[in-house]
Amino acid sequence: MELTSMTQRRAVAAAIGAATVSLALFAGEPSGLLVAIAVICICVGWKAGLAAIVAGSLLSSVMFPPYGAEDGAVRLVAFVAAAFGLWLVVNIFRRMSFFDQANRRAGPSVADIPGLGWSANPDGRLRFPNAAALEYVGVSAEEMREIMDADDFSWWLRFVHPEDVETSMAQWRHSLETGEPMIEEQRLRRFDGTYRWFRDTGVASRDERGRIIGWYGHTEDIDDRRKAEAALRQSERELRLLVDTVPTMIWLMTPAGLPYYFNKRFVDWAGIDSTKVEPRGTRQFASHVELFHPDDRAAVKAVFQKSFARGEPLQHKGRLCRKDGEYRWIDSRFEPLRDEDGTILRWYGVNFDIDDEVRAQESLRLADERLARALRAASLSELSVSIAHELNQPLQAVVSNAGAFQRWLNADPPNFDHASRVAQKIIKNADAAAQVISRIRALFSKTEGEPHAIDLNAVIREVCDLLGDRLASSSVKLDLHLDPHLPEVAADRVQMEQVVLNLVRNGIEAMHDVATNVRSLRIVSRRQIDGTVEVEVRDRGRGLSNPELIFEAFYTTKPDGMGMGLAICRSIVEAHCGRLWAENVETGGASITFSLPTSAANSAKTPNAATVSDGVGAFRG
Structure with missing residues (x-):
């Protein structure tokens, strides 16, 4: 019969002890009580063993007198000495077993494990924690031995965080039932009362027939790592929140220019179904080009491929389809991220919706054209006034001199000398008018x-x-x-x-x-x-x-x-x-x-x- 649990072993030992007591009483031989005392010392404890020696001595004193008082006293002393010797040997070996016997059974690897190491019986009862484990939880070897003698998992409640007890025990029982390795993260109480996260890993040891003969495990302190991971996750959440809330559309591409990530603003703007986005780096660039206006697709594809091939930053303006089907002008800019060797790791792209700005500029351009036409019309009117003003002066001089010329000719007698000088002035004034016309003609013909x-x-x-x-x-x-x-x-x-x-x-x-x-x-x-x-x-x-x-x-x-x-x-x-x-x-x-x-x-x-x-x-x- 194979005894697989401590309870079974104790039951069998108690039956053997009871049988030896019955046999000693029936046969009148007190030496049989020594077996019962040994059973009590081993199964119950050395303190109970002392009580068993006293009880055995009293019982043997009753059994020895029939053989003679003197002979019975000697035999009683020998019996008590043998009982104390047996108690001493059991006590010594019980203490030794905690460090030497258990360590010898578990093998040197358990004691030499860096960090917290332990071994357990096939039924899951803790058998041996190494010195580092004892130092961490702050218990002595004797206290740990008493904890290990318990036939339940009460020690679990003492060292494991209350919130982790149920999950941890469930995982341990599952491994005991199935023989699968146990890997569990839990918080363990340190000697100062603080809890730290540990990764507890336990594997089964089997004999040549595949039967589990024990469990061996290692408990690794991962508290700092978990805190760092929590800080990293928080940082990632904040970064994701930042990327999703900045007022622009952000997307990432592989070194070959294949899109694989779109921030929330881009997803909401373009109506991209994030559940149907292809795995990282497999989304075809053509599927993104289809978002552009049909008139812009060829130019966009050529410009993008040229930039990706050369590894040069790119800025491009084109019309992109919004989720409601409206094409809006987008200013796209791309920058490569390189490692220390200059190799492109990924591309970062941002899209700015500039449709309102483009439409405003177009409206302004049209307004400028209308204003220019109005100004040209006004300038033509002003030019007409200016031409009239320019020509008015020499023409007035011509009229004035012509009147003087007529007066000198009508004089009695006619003054031809004065008339000749006035005629020269008339010619000069007419020439000035002609030069005004020539300058105006030069203005319109752009001559110099x-x-x-x-x-x-x-x-x-x-x-x-x-x-x-x-x-x-x-x-x-x-x-x-x-x-x-x-x-x-x-x-x-x-x-x-x-x-x-x-x-x-x-x-x-x-x-x-x-x-x-x-x-x-x-x-x-x-x-x-x-x-x-x-x-x-x-x-x-x-x-x-x-x-x-x-x-x-x-x-x-x-x-x-x-x-x-x-x-x-x-x-x-x-x-x-x-x-x-x-x-x-x-x-x-x-x-x-x-x-x-x-x-x-x-x-x-x-x-x-x-x-x-x-x-x-x-x-x-």
């Missing part, structure tokens, strides 16, 4: 003209000679202060005449409301140390309410004015790299001055005749 070196003093004298009759009729005294050494400037002569003519005419008209005895027009030309020449036209009128505003197109203080003259003058001067400004004079009146670079200073800055003529219609005042 070459400036020439001109003498501003000569231009001023010619304008004053042209307006001589106007000065006389307006009772305006002309005061010229022209620098005789004034250097030449590179400019268009006709345009400079137009500027001076406008400034002189404005000066004459500004003094209509003042007394005739104070009407004086001062024209000064001077050279400046910065390489420019200045021409100033100063009147004695009422001054300017806003000196800067007078250069704005269509701004005028005259009832019949169009507000184009000074705007055109500023455009002409600025086109010649010059400057035109106005200011009030402390003694009364206003001063309008323009400056131009000399020919030497302007040699590197050749003005464009077409650009100068652009002052006819640009109105940059």
Whole structure:
């Protein structure tokens, strides 16, 4: 008969002890009681063994007298000595068995296991924990022996965390029933009362016939690892939350460019079924390209494959299909992640929905086009006014000189000399009108003209000679202060005449409301140390309410004015790299001055005749 549990062994030992007591009483031989004392010492404990010796001695003293008092006393002493010797031997071997006998049965590997090692009987009762295990739980060898003598799993409740007891015991019983290895993670109480996570691994030891003769296990401290894993899982959860909540669509691809991960925002936007996503790296790129607009697929595929082949970052804009079937403009950007050797490990891609921005830009472009058409129409209207203004001056001069020409011819006698000079002026005025037309034609044909070196003093004298009759009729005294050494400037002569003519005419008209005895027009030309020449036209009128505003197109203080003259003058001067400004004079009146670079200073800055003529219609005042 094979005894597989401690309970069976104790039952058999108790039966043997009872049989020997009965036999000793029946035969009258006290020595048979020694077997019962040995059974009690081994099965119950050494303390119970002492009580058994006392009881056995009393019983034997009753059994010895029939053989004689003297002989019975000797035999009683021998019996007690034998009982104590037997108790001592059993006690010594019981203590030795905890460290030596059990260790010898378990083999050296159990005691030498690094960390917590243990062995158990085939029935699962703990047989031997190594010194590290005893030190960890904080119990002595004697206390552990008493715990091991128990016939249940009460020791489990003492060392295992209450929340893990049921699961751990269920796993252990399953291994005892099936013989399968036991692998269980549980929390064990340390000697200081704290609990730490351990991985308990136990395997069965079998004899040559395959019968389980014991269990051997190792308990590994995994508390730090579990905490690190918990921290890692928490970090992964936070990272996943971050990736899923950032306001952009993120997706990952293999080094070959095959998509294998889409964040939640991408899944929700595109309506991708995450349960049907192919395993990592097996999703075909073509299935993702199908999300793009049919008109963009070929270009997207070519650009992506080129970038993946070269390992270069990529930025691409295309129309991507949303889950509701609407195609929206997406800005896609990809960057490779490389290891220390430069090998691409994966691709990171982000998609930005820029459809609203693209549509806004398109709306803005259309609005700009409509505005440009409106501006062209307005510019055409302004150009017409400017052309009329430009032509009005030489044509008025033609009409005025033609009247003078007629008066000189109708004089009695006719004054042919004066008429001849007036005819020359008529020709000159008509030529000026023709040049205005030529400049306008050059503006529309984008032709360029070459400036020439001109003498501003000569231009001023010619304008004053042209307006001589106007000065006389307006009772305006002309005061010229022209620098005789004034250097030449590179400019268009006709345009400079137009500027001076406008400034002189404005000066004459500004003094209509003042007394005739104070009407004086001062024209000064001077050279400046910065390489420019200045021409100033100063009147004695009422001054300017806003000196800067007078250069704005269509701004005028005259009832019949169009507000184009000074705007055109500023455009002409600025086109010649010059400057035109106005200011009030402390003694009364206003001063309008323009400056131009000399020919030497302007040699590197050749003005464009077409650009100068652009002052006819640009109105940059």
